[in-house]
Amino acid sequence: MKCTACGGALEDGFIPDMGHAAVWLAVWVAGEPRTGKTLWERFRTGGQGLAVDDGMQAKAIEAKRCTACGHLELYANHPPTEGTHFSAR
Secondary structure, eight states, X not given: OBOTTTXXXXXXEOOEEEETTEEEEOEEESSOOOOOOOHHHXXXXXXXXXXXXXXXXXXXXXXXXXXXXXXXXXXXXXXXXXXXXXXXX
């Protein structure tokens, strides 16, 4: 693949999602984020953050970086695998 900004070579990489005592692979989820968690959701998932609804479809984020200009390109075509924070449903 070539960089869409300058035509340089792209190298593979990833975007970490930092959690409490863990690092996961970031994912993309369709729709708008819901920040208003119920008391039960806050207890179950540890604090404020975003609410995760059943049935949400996540895609693993594939990150590519141009070795010439540093431009980042993100792709989300595949379901997440083991090691992601948001499992596919």
